Amino acid sequence: MHNTLPFIVPELSSMKRYPEELYYRGNVELLHRSKISIVGTRRPNPYTRAMTLELSRKLSHSGVVIISGAAAGVDAIAHHGAGAENTVAILPSGIDIRYPAANAKLIEAIENQGLTLTPFEPGFGAREWSFVVRNEIVVALGDALIVTEADIGSGSMRSVEYALAMEKPIYVLPHRLHESTATRLLLREGKASAIDDIDSFVAHISQKGKNRCEDTPFIAFCRNNPTYEDAMGHFPSEIFEAELSGIIEVRNGRVAVV
Structure with a gap:
């Protein structure tokens, strides 16, 4: 079973073009809460895996909903850390296709406890261009974008381009030399802020979320x-x-x- 959203999602007004339809499975009330988008490489190093998990878990415990794209790597870790009941997965395919297949159980859990969302009609198979649309929605829904690891020329940098165009705050994890070259470049260019202390960052984000609720x-x-x-x-x-x-x-x- 699937439905189409019966209301306008204000955050998506920042997209180049508001989706004609938004299909969903799950709890649409999550869209009315404070939200943070988390993206990154499909092959994170151990440090990134641990920090992404801690970051998403603590943000979730503070009441923030985690938005990501259900892809392998950072996306899946962010969803797991948040817990299926407190996360939104944006799909690059129809709502009835759990893509990628390797994450089918995770996506099913999010359908049942959280929310899956897509602008693509049922039966639509993921295409190269549909990932781009998926990424734009992931960024638009969040109050800010967190990139936990990414290299120059990676798909995550397309998400960064959207965040910059939408004037969304961008946050990254600090990495060692020669690691996560794209996020290190964002820091050098002053386009992102480093998350030097996860607890302080979570406290800051959750307070901003409370202010937005007012x-x-x-x-x-x-x-x-x-x-x-x-x-x-x-x-x-x-x-x-x-x-x-x-x-x-x-x-x-x-x-x-x-």
């Missing part, structure tokens, strides 16, 4: 930097008042909370 639906929508046109379409009366009051600003055609 937002009105309009402010929560605007925190995702929607286009002015989208904001007008969803909140035509609120936007004028908020702009006059200085609560929001319009920058390059997008709405930003001041």
Whole structure:
């Protein structure tokens, strides 16, 4: 069994194009909570495996929902750490196809206890381009993106490009020389922040999530930097008042909370 989402997901307004349909299995209430996206290599080293597991587990225990793509490696570890009941898996295939097959049991557990989501109709097999769409949704749903390990030219860097375009905060794990070359480059270029202490980072993220829960639906929508046109379409009366009051600003055609 599968369903299509009966409501708009504000976070996805930051995508280049909002999906025509979103198919799901599981608990859609997870989409209304504070969320963090975690991505990375399919072949993580032991340090990355341990830190990704600890990070996702502690974020989950603090009330944060973990978003990832159900792929081998970092994705699967992030889902496991969060626990099936507190994670959202974005699929590059139809909702009825548990891809990759190696993670079929994990995806089934998430279907039953958490949430699986895809813009692709049932029966659709994963294609090279559908992974790109999957990655954009993974990034858009999270309040921030964590890349625990990635090399230059890897698929994870496509997710980083989306995060930069969406103006999402990017966090990475510190690595030794010659390891995780892409995340080290992001740090050198000032495009990401290092997670030097997991407990402090989790406390910071969970507090931000609590603050977001106190937002009105309009402010929560605007925190995702929607286009002015989208904001007008969803909140035509609120936007004028908020702009006059200085609560929001319009920058390059997008709405930003001041």
